[in-house]
Amino acid sequence: MAIQExxxxxxxxxxxxxxxxxxxxxxxxxxxKTILDEGMIAAMDMIxxxxxxxxxxxxxxxxxxxxxxxxxxxxxPHLVGTGTKPAGTVVLGTVRGDLHDIGKNLVGxxxxxxxxxxxxxxxDVDAETFITTAQENEADIIALSSLLTTxxxxxxxxxxxxxxxxxxxxxxxxxxVGGPPINQNYADKIGAHGYGLDAPGAVALARTLVGD
Amino acid sequence: MGxxxxxxxxxxxxxxxxxxxxxxxxxxxxxxxxxxDDMRVDCLPAHxxxxxxxxxxxxRRKIRANRDLCERIVVLYSDCGTGGQLEDMLNEEGxxxxxxxxxxxxxxxxxxxxxxxxAEPGSFILTDFLTQHFERxxxxxxxxxxxxxxxxxxxxxxxxxxxxxxxxDLALKAKAEAAAETLGLEFEMRFTGYGDFxxxxxxxxx
Ligand code: B12
Numbered sequence: 001m002a003i004q005e006x007x008x009x010x011x012x013x014x015x016x017x018x019x020x021x022x023x024x025x026x027x028x029x030x031x032x033k034t035i036l037d038e039g040m041i042a043a044m045d046m047i048x049x050x051x052x053x054x055x056x057x058x059x060x061x062x063x064x065x066x067x068x069x070x071x072x073x074x075x076x077p078h079l080v081g082t083g084t085k086p087a088g089t090v091v092l093g094t095v096r097g098d099l100h101d102i103g104k105n106l107v108g109x110x111x112x113x114x115x116x117x118x119x120x121x122x123x124d125v126d127a128e129t130f131i132t133t134a135q136e137n138e139a140d141i142i143a144l145s146s147l148l149t150t151x152x153x154x155x156x157x158x159x160x161x162x163x164x165x166x167x168x169x170x171x172x173x174x175x176x177v178g179g180p181p182i183n184q185n186y187a188d189k190i191g192a193h194g195y196g197l198d199a200p201g202a203v204a205l206a207r208t209l210v211g212d
Numbered sequence: 213m214g215x216x217x218x219x220x221x222x223x224x225x226x227x228x229x230x231x232x233x234x235x236x237x238x239x240x241x242x243x244x245x246x247x248x249d250d251m252r253v254d255c256l257p258a259h260x261x262x263x264x265x266x267x268x269x270x271x272r273r274k275i276r277a278n279r280d281l282c283e284r285i286v287v288l289y290s291d292c293g294t295g296g297q298l299e300d301m302l303n304e305e306g307x308x309x310x311x312x313x314x315x316x317x318x319x320x321x322x323x324x325x326x327x328x329x330x331a332e333p334g335s336f337i338l339t340d341f342l343t344q345h346f347e348r349x350x351x352x353x354x355x356x357x358x359x360x361x362x363x364x365x366x367x368x369x370x371x372x373x374x375x376x377x378x379x380x381d382l383a384l385k386a387k388a389e390a391a392a393e394t395l396g397l398e399f400e401m402r403f404t405g406y407g408d409f410x411x412x413x414x415x416x417x418x
Pocket of ligand 1: 176201
């Protein structure tokens with residue numbers, strides 16, 4: 001019942017209440033994974049569906065995502081504590097010259113909710129930073145976001161640099177790409193390993209890529 | 213937004229300019245100022261710019277509806293975040309268009325715009341149109357009226373508001389300055405006039 005309240009608090013964009021309820025559940029000894037799956041992920045899924053279906057708009061979606069973020073911040077140390085092995089490590093960022101980060105953040109939240117360790121490099125990130133961070137973190141995947149016509153060539157450059165690093169530095173990093181001007185054709189053309197339409201798509205894709 | 217009433221009844225000559233509602237006022241002013249009487253303007257709603265996936269089909273409909281009504285059609289839309297889909301559609305229809313990423317780049321000129329964004333990637337751009345409708349399109353459009361706390365979520369990584377001015381209207385400049393203050397950004401103004409829109413139409417007329 002109380003977990004339903006966490007879900008409701010996310011849908012009401014009430015981050016203070018989300019944090020309060022999660023703390024109560026943790027104190028009561030509720031399983032962290034249950035709070036995550038039935039409270040946070042379920043709410044995120046619903047938000048994602050409503051957003052894609054056009055019934056929820058960017059500002060409302062952002063408010064809900066902030067409530068999820070606040071909840072995840074409380075849960076994160078406990079999740080680490082459970083010793084569950086992450087599904088994989090993803091280095092995520094928006095490519096050079098582009099400062100859009102709403103979609104990328106949503107992808108990061110869902111990946112984290114889906115059990116991945118996410119290293120978020122933020123926005124305006126150059127290819128070499130993606131590669132060195134992936135190396136340092138022994139990442140499985142680099143996830144690139146782009147929203148601008150002018151930053152799409154930067155995505156192409158980053159994919160080429162990663163594939164070169166895979167060869168020359170003996171790495172095996174997969175690249176996935178996304179963002180509204182990106183599509184499967186473009187992803188294939190620039191040689192990315194996968195394209196994700198939205199945040200749930202990104203999680204499914206990441207699972208496939210680490211399963212390879 | 214419908215026909216911008218420049219066509220005489222029964223007119224099957226002349227050039228039809230199809231553009232975005234966000235630049236229509238400037239394009240009409242430019243055509244008037246140059247006395248290009250054979251050109252008329254039709255536009256799609258400006259709000260499509262936040263939903264670019266719908267632009268290609270919208271433009272296609274306008275092309276097909278007007279093909280037999282004029283001698284020539286020219287599209288003054290740049291890619292506008294359609295990821296090349298607009299260009300593909302225009303190639304299918306055999307219609308000429310202005311090149312570029314978005315209207316900000318066309319106003320400023322591609323090289324100047326690239327240099328500007330390289331110098332400060334955290335630049336948020338306003339044109340005359342966006343300045344005029346800042347409350348409706350930016351404040352309300354992004355929900356900042358309902359959720360002012362989202363300001364840092366949207367603009368936290370931005371440093372500067374650059375007002376690309378098409379006219380030298382002091383009242384608009386003051387509005388743009390106030391917009392920068394609302395968003396907590398530094399202010400810069402650059403006069404562009406009609407930029408590459410004018411250059412492109414001049415070339416088309418040769
Ligand atoms: C919100 C927004 C902004 C906000 C950004 C706030 C922020 N912190 O990100 C503000 C207002 C600040 C802004 C600024 C600008 N913007 Co803007 N913006 C938008 C808008 C309206 C929505 C984008 C968004 O956040 N959508 C919501 C998220 C959840 O969706 P999403 O990004 O598509 O992400 C989903 C999927 O694509 C996918 N995904 C995304 N990334 C990834 C990555 C991977 C790996 C995977 C698998 C999936 C994936 O999953 C996400 C979740 O479902 C779009 C229009 C549009 N509808 O796309 C314009 C748009 C992208 N912006 C545009 C422009 C031009 C700009 C500016 C230059 C405008 C200006 N006036 O200065 C500046 C950019 C400056 C810069 N240096 O980057 C243009 C781009 C046009 C073009 N030709 O490139 C657009 C298309 C609007 C337009 N037609 O003019 N913008």
